[in-house]
Amino acid sequence: MCCRLIVTVVGPTVLDFNDGNNNDFQLSTNPSDLARASSDFGMLRGGVAPVEPAAVFHPTSDRDIAQLIRAAYQQGFPAVSARGHGHSINGQANTAGGVVIEMSRLAEGHADGRIAEEMRYVDAWGGELWIDVLRACLEHGLAPRSWTDYLYLSVGGTLSNAGISGQAFNHGPQISNVHELDVVTGKGEMVKCSEEENQELFHAVLGGLGQFGIITRARIAVEPAPQRVRWIRVLYSNFSTFTRDQEHLISLHGDGRNKFDYVEGFVIVDEGLINNWRSSFFSPRNPVKISSLGTDGGVLYCLEVTKNYRESTADTVDQEIEALMKELDFIPASVFTTDLPYVDFLDRVHKVELKLRAKNLWEVPHPWLNLFVPKSRIDDFDKGVFKGILGNNRTSGPILIYPMNKSKWDDRSSAVTPEGDEEVFYLVALLRSAVEDSSGKTLEYLSNQNREILRFCDESGIKMKQYLPHYTTEREWAAHFGEEKWDRFNQRKTSFDPRRILATGQRIFKPVPDSADAAAASLVRKGKASW
Numbered sequence: 001m002c003c004r005l006i007v008t009v010v011g012p013t014v015l016d017f018n019d020g021n022n023n024d025f026q027l028s029t030n031p032s033d034l035a036r037a038s039s040d041f042g043m044l045r046g047g048v049a050p051v052e053p054a055a056v057f058h059p060t061s062d063r064d065i066a067q068l069i070r071a072a073y074q075q076g077f078p079a080v081s082a083r084g085h086g087h088s089i090n091g092q093a094n095t096a097g098g099v100v101i102e103m104s105r106l107a108e109g110h111a112d113g114r115i116a117e118e119m120r121y122v123d124a125w126g127g128e129l130w131i132d133v134l135r136a137c138l139e140h141g142l143a144p145r146s147w148t149d150y151l152y153l154s155v156g157g158t159l160s161n162a163g164i165s166g167q168a169f170n171h172g173p174q175i176s177n178v179h180e181l182d183v184v185t186g187k188g189e190m191v192k193c194s195e196e197e198n199q200e201l202f203h204a205v206l207g208g209l210g211q212f213g214i215i216t217r218a219r220i221a222v223e224p225a226p227q228r229v230r231w232i233r234v235l236y237s238n239f240s241t242f243t244r245d246q247e248h249l250i251s252l253h254g255d256g257r258n259k260f261d262y263v264e265g266f267v268i269v270d271e272g273l274i275n276n277w278r279s280s281f282f283s284p285r286n287p288v289k290i291s292s293l294g295t296d297g298g299v300l301y302c303l304e305v306t307k308n309y310r311e312s313t314a315d316t317v318d319q320e321i322e323a324l325m326k327e328l329d330f331i332p333a334s335v336f337t338t339d340l341p342y343v344d345f346l347d348r349v350h351k352v353e354l355k356l357r358a359k360n361l362w363e364v365p366h367p368w369l370n371l372f373v374p375k376s377r378i379d380d381f382d383k384g385v386f387k388g389i390l391g392n393n394r395t396s397g398p399i400l401i402y403p404m405n406k407s408k409w410d411d412r413s414s415a416v417t418p419e420g421d422e423e424v425f426y427l428v429a430l431l432r433s434a435v436e437d438s439s440g441k442t443l444e445y446l447s448n449q450n451r452e453i454l455r456f457c458d459e460s461g462i463k464m465k466q467y468l469p470h471y472t473t474e475r476e477w478a479a480h481f482g483e484e485k486w487d488r489f490n491q492r493k494t495s496f497d498p499r500r501i502l503a504t505g506q507r508i509f510k511p512v513p514d515s516a517d518a519a520a521a522s523l524v525r526k527g528k529a530s531w
Helices: 031-037 062-075 130-138 155-159 199-205 239-250 271-279 311-325 342-346 348-358 375-389 442-460 474-481 483-496 515-526
Strands: 006-011 014-018 024-028 055-057 080-083 099-102 121-125 142-144 178-185 190-194 213-224 228-236 262-268 300-309 336-341 369-374 399-405 424-430 465-467
Touching (some): 031 055, 055 062, 062 080, 062 099, 062 178, 062 190, 121 130, 130 142, 130 155, 130 342, 178 199, 190 213, 199 483, 228 239, 228 311, 228 342, 239 399, 239 424, 300 311, 336 342, 375 424, 375 442
Parallel strands (some): 055 099, 080 099
Antiparallel strands (some): 006 014, 014 024, 121 213, 142 213, 178 190, 178 213, 228 336, 262 300, 262 399, 369 465, 399 424
């Protein structure tokens, strides 16, 4: 260690650091900052025991982030993690005894003035929310091509996983729509990377779970924004028919083809959800019963599609939709359609959030389970999970299911999809909320059910992959990545974060031991004046 790190107490909850090279930065030990950094969307209100960092860092620039990580790398901070909107579900952005970088405070207005209309891209700060990127782009008549269903997520957060929604069949995940990144590596180096420059880091960081660097800027592909959306939902009682139609629709990807712009679906396994589903389009006067629709095993399947258009093409959109719908085999009386502005469709989940917040039902534990299931085993998954484990039980939240094309994913990235040569795989997302009932055991019940689903897949030989993965042992992570990708993941870790200080909340790697680590964390916690 070439320099001595000096710590000065400048207030009861603020520590001033000097790294010996006349670089100063301040860390917060304010209880409210620590509490915020100790929780996330999955752990809210005690779903999981909080993991408290030693301090929180509020950067004013990407150079601040590089300075902090360089000090951690050279001087012995035990761990550093970046936190965006806190929408992780298993503490992935937490770091026990380390420093959490609060990325969101620097994001406001960052995309403004950084949109290249002719080149069709937008530059966004890593901590910026997608909703703000959308608003900035719409001022120029543009919008990113690939989305997540919920827009109050940070750019760096979704790109560290993949970023998926109903557009992924056509445009690929969000990580397939990035031209260039600015990254601060685990050595504190500020690196610009792309397909043409520092290619290995570029592909490592995309889908890299925060292991190789912190994304401070992303150059994202955009396209002319549509003005309106025709949003259609139809029901199926037969799973094979439902998946056949979904797979047909995603085969229509590519430019110049008449296709839907968004293809998703979800499973309805209890009576209450069907009317909640319908009420998002209309106010139903007569409740619909699943049993009245001739279901297969008491389960219904909803196909959800959209067609984007501009007001100048409104005259032809109905004809295009009619031609596509004629090729599908849904329940004839189950067509529900609405029309709305493009931005309202993209921001649809936020409207649900506001309703749940008004009822104090948003800030609850969310034991989500997201799986990528190979096409060849999706029928077995339906029989064993939708009709078996879940049955007619209360689901406590939506269950999404929709297919994607593997050819739209770049295997050079760190993101993981099912192994093998199958072109199509499915997302199955159990997005449940642990709203406690009189038993007080809802979270335990849902968590046990998730484990039962994973056990069923293992025992049935369904070689699924977790999306937003959560494992606790190296053996489990190695199995998740597969031998070839795990070897490459390790090599990249050695290259870009050799002391393993980044994103330790993922529990993939343990930090490299250093005699200064324990003392470093202790001094931050106690507010000592020298290091």
